[in-house]
Amino acid sequence: MLAFKVHKMQAEAAKLHLKKTGLLVPHMNAKRVGDFVLFPVVKKAAVPLEGTFVKSVFEAVPHTPSFREALVAALGAQEGHEATASYDTVGDIAIIEVPEKLESKERIIASALLKSNPRLKTVLKKESAMQGQFRVRKFKWLAGRRNYVAEYKESGCTFRFDLRKTYFSTRLSHERTRIASLTQPKEKVLALFAGVGPFAIVIAKQQPSADVVAVELNPDAFAMMQDNVAQNKVRNVLALKGDVRAVLKKYPKWADRACMPLPHTGYDFLDDVIAAMKDGGVVHFYGFGGEAEGVFTLNLAKVKSACKRQGVACTILEKRVVRPYAPAVFQVVIDFQVRRIQS
Ligand SMILES: C[S@@+](CC[C@H](N)C(=O)[O-])C[C@H]1O[C@@H](n2cnc3c(N)ncnc32)[C@H](O)[C@@H]1O
Missing domain, CATH: 3.30.70.2580 (Alpha-Beta Plaits)
Structure with a gap:
């Protein structure tokens, strides 16, 4: 050549x-x-x-096909283009969705994904939506190593968790970093609905003088949070197993900051959380909002009426869309500050 x-x-x-x-x-x-x-x-x-x-003579660079190329090679042009070529990853586990029409080919699809991305070791399929109070999803193993325990790194922290037993979303990483960067030295922080501890641990690692109390009801998620706290050597997280409402009774007017990542039903706990805030404390409240009525409208109304019930003044510091959730529905976050009105 x-x-x-x-x-x-x-x-x-x-x-x-x-x-x-x-x-x-x-x-x-x-x-x-x-x-x-x-x-x-x-x-x-x-x-x-x-x-x-x-x-001279040269060696060819081995070509790794894209997922779409691998799908077309495995299924032919028509089905190869009908298959969904996007997927989520958690560590070296890929999570795919398979259109009903191609269910009989799901193993072939999963193997094509492994060929296109050598970093991936396992392919799982979503078998259900997030379900129940613990927000847990069903998965089906399709290809690679038969493994459901993810090891995932974020913001200098490592999280290990069994995907079948707990909620976890890599898509909230920006929120965790955002809240960690707002947290001031020596703050008292409530990381509620804590799952395996991502909010609590990222905040605690970034602000080692903060005091973080993390509360989770799902016993499996709680056990994984305890392991993650130990693994990340954060000494400023107190992990508590239990119902947020019951735990908060022991923390009246305690917190400078509270994080409420329970978007489906978090508003049921707004009164309890507000009662746990110091004068000037800030709450990060997550909810869902539909485009039609304005993504923030309902959530702002819930925040304001809870503050009114609790007899505190409320200042909205920030409201932002976190991510699209479903067609025309978005996950949103509202940051609000609680001011205790002197009587
Ligand atoms: C949407 S997940 C968020 C988990 C975690 N913060 C994260 O970002 O990965 C909500 C979590 O709240 C927990 N949960 C639901 N109701 C609860 C309650 N009443 N008290 C404590 N935890 C609760 C669920 O088990 C679940 O782990």
């Missing part, structure tokens, strides 16, 4: 030029010979660098 040979000092400039002018042969590795680098090229042409054209 034809090659362009340059001194190693000019290799970077040569590569850029050959790429820009379309002379470089794609999917082939350049190679080093002594002080020179040889690039595979399609033809001889004027190159504004000191170099020569020679003959």
